Amino acid sequence: MKNRRLFWRIVDQIESMISGGDFPAGSRLPPERELAEIFDVSRPTIREAIIALEVRERVEVKTGSGVYVLEQNNLSKADMAISAFELTQSRALIEGEVAALAATSITDEELAVLHRTLVDMERGEYAEEADEEFHRVIAVATRNAAMLRTVENLWNLRVSNPQIVSDYGSVCAKSNQHKILDEHTAIYNALKGRDAAAARAAMHKHFNRLINALFDALEAKALEEVKRKASEKRGLYSLDGILHRPT
């Protein structure tokens, strides 16, 4: 659909200029007539683009004065403050209960779907999708829409927070995938046996290992950082290059 109306293109351009730092929050945009020249469109088109930005609350229009860039509410500055540890701890406790609840009400069809996610993950393709599907199906099996909604929200927090995605990077690497698979299998077996306590325990074990893995990764990263800085200092203060130099 390249037939987007013209003003949307202008909206994108102005928006990228704003987020690109050309117009910091609080600053004034060039007058409409100038923008029309810059983007080589008519003034009405610029006005339409500005109205779109205004509805989106990116700018504020002051009659007779100009168009001003607003602070970005960046929804979820609160979300950004959530760390991978907190998220994983929450998921451990909540999805532990979800698994226990699901064990009492899961159907054979759902168990079959779960088993498919295990096969998918073993094949190695779509590993993340299989992971999501696994946890989601268990939430569905609770017959509780609020639980499903909560589990989905937590997953969304994970994938929408770049910091968390980064922190999970190494933990979910291919080399660790068999661990996830083993733990998922344990959860699956507990659910198959309709054993609520075992399902809860297996889910806790799953997330508990993840938390430890996150700690290990954090520790390794911190250690790396220390080494790097030490190496920098060594470079700065070393006398290797100037002592006993054979001229």
Added chain:
Amino acid sequence: MKNRRLFWRIVDQIESMISGGDFPAGSRLPPERELAEIFDVSRPTIREAIIALEVRERVEVKTGSGVYVLEQNNLSKADMAISAFELTQSRALIEGEVAALAATSITDEELAVLHRTLVDMERGEYAEEADEEFHRVIAVATRNAAMLRTVENLWNLRVSNPQIVSDYGSVCAKSNQHKILDEHTAIYNALKGRDAAAARAAMHKHFNRLINALFDALEAKALEEVKRKASEKRGLYSLDGILHRPT
């Protein structure tokens, strides 16, 4: 600020006409030129209003065809499907874990705030606010932003869903407030004693009674309905009015 730009007035008018049923979802709005006549403004102004509605996703513009009213995503048709039972069950399990977690990390200041919510509730004023604050502070005490976020989400589900608000109506009536207060006090004491298991149990007990109260209310309502219908039938088929009429 009565100096709102003209097109905002048009946006409001069109929007109220849509929600007023003049233009059902899927139907086409009158052409821009007609709207300009109807509202006695110029066509560019109509265009600006339509663009605002388009950015808000109330309408869809099809070039050469017309402007069509979109379904209102009334955020959360999925949310509407969540029943009071499901929500309460979720809160029982999740906030049970929250209480257990909080018991290990709650501060004396937070305990003091909790105690204040108990006093507030005892005084009877701001009972709902005190309830919300009570559960919220416990979530804060977990030192886990994801948990806090989840608890807040569940609370929002409750207050934003009219059906759930209605179902909770009788359960949270003043006559039952002392029960809630007693249960909150029990949770508070468990937290004060830093007893995770006791806190979890007290929270479970709290929500478990709520679930039973919801069931009772549902049952009473259904019974009422049966009686009402029976009474209607009685009125329809009764012979009281026509037999042995003293003329």
Added chain:
DNA sequence: CACGTCTATTGGAATTACCAATTGGTAAAG
């Protein structure tokens, strides 16, 4: 009856003009 073409309708965009609010400078008064 099916298919393609033609045309009326409708939105898309540009141009021009003029109005209204704001702003900032300048000149006059104190």
Added chain:
DNA sequence: CTTTACCAATTGGTAATTCCAATAGACGTG
């Protein structure tokens, strides 16, 4: 020298008009 009042330039607000492009429905042809 400071303050105030006014005026003019700037900037957005609205309108009127024109032309273009996409769509849909009518119409005609095979």
